[in-house]
Amino acid sequence: MYNYSKIIFFGSCLLAGISIQSCSNQSDKDKPLKDSLTTTIRKETKKDPDAKYQRPPIVNIVDTVTPRSLIIFMKDSAATYDRISLKLGKIYGSKLPEYIKKNKLKTVGAPMAWYKKQKAPYFFEAGIPINKKGIKSVTGVQIRELTAGKAVIAHFYGPYELLPVGYDAIKEWMKDNKKTPAAAAYEIYLTDPIDKNGKPVDPYKIQTDIIFPIK
Numbered sequence: 458m459y460n461y462s463k464i465i466f467f468g469s470c471l472l473a474g475i476s477i478q479s480c481s482n483q484s485d486k487d488k489p490l491k492d493s494l495t496t497t498i499r500k501e502t503k504k505d506p507d508a509k510y511q512r513p514p515i516v517n518i519v520d521t522v523t524p525r526s527l528i529i530f531m532k533d534s535a536a537t538y539d540r541i542s543l544k545l546g547k548i549y550g551s552k553l554p555e556y557i558k559k560n561k562l563k564t565v566g567a568p569m570a571w572y573k574k575q576k577a578p579y580f581f582e583a584g585i586p587i588n589k590k591g592i593k594s595v596t597g598v599q600i601r602e603l604t605a606g607k608a609v610i611a612h613f614y615g616p617y618e619l620l621p622v623g624y625d626a627i628k629e630w631m632k633d634n635k636k637t638p639a640a641a642a643y644e645i646y647l648t649d650p651i652d653k654n655g656k657p658v659d660p661y662k663i664q665t666d667i668i669f670p671i672k
Contacts, residue, residue: 510615510616510619512661513615513619513622514613514619515613515614515615515661516612516623516626516627517611517612518609518610518611518612518626518627519609519610519611519612520609521607521608521609521610522605523603523605523606523607523608523610523668523670524605525602526566526586526602526603527586527587527589527590527601527602528584528586528600528602529553529556529557529584529585529591529598529599530553530585530598530599530601531552531582531583531598532580532582532597533548533580533582533583534578534579535577535578535581536577536578536579537577538577538579541581544581544583545581552595552597553584553585553598555595555598556591557585559591560591560592560593562587562589563587564586564587564588565587565588566585567585567586567645568583568584568585568645568646569585569586569644569646570582570583570584570643570644570646571584571642571643571644572644575621575624584601606639607639607672608668608671609627609630609668609669609671610627610666610667610668610669611626611666613665613666614663614664615660615661615663616660616661616663620667623665623667627669636669637671637672638670638671638672639670639671639672640670642668642670643667643668644665644666644668645666647666648664648665
């Protein structure tokens with residue numbers, strides 16, 4: 458379970474320039490209900506001597522079922538990629554915790570986000586699962602319910618900057634397996650980017666889930 462201090466810490470990580478990832482591991486309650494098929498893909502990227510990352514990420518694709526969840530979220534945009542973490546840091550570290558504290562709620566899952574597109578300008582929604590609806594509003598904070606249903610999930614291990622590799626892999630898998638999207642894809646940030654000693658975690662040990670609801 459995620460608590461108030463964890464959410465603030467996550468926002469602080471982003472404001473400090475840490476890659477967009479989450480704090481703590483996902484609880485058993487937030488794990489998929491059922492796995493029917495798992496495929497592991499080691500997606501190779503084009504070799505560029507000037508590239509920041511030469512090592513390809515690992516992408517594990519799962520055909521599964523996701524649980525129902527209640528999400529508080531905010532909409533925002535960023536003109537450049539570098540400003541995404543700044544904007545998310547403010548949302549996760551300030552506005553959403555304000556709503557949680559004001560309504561005495563509990564968080565029940567990892568921070569998550571929806572992106573309208575993968576290039577600038579970036580339009581996105583950032584949210585956190587909660588245990589119930591609050592009655593006291595906070596400007597800009599909205600609530601949505603994600604129903605339980607079929608989904609294809611890419612468990613992505615690697616730097617956030619390489620996430621497009623995960624999207625390409627899951628789209629290719631869905632095409633090959635004749636799966637049709639049922640709603641917008643979203644990301645869940647499952648791994649704490651800072652270890653217990655305050656040092657950055659190896660980006661290839663950081664997990665981000667890319668979730669495509671399917672029909």
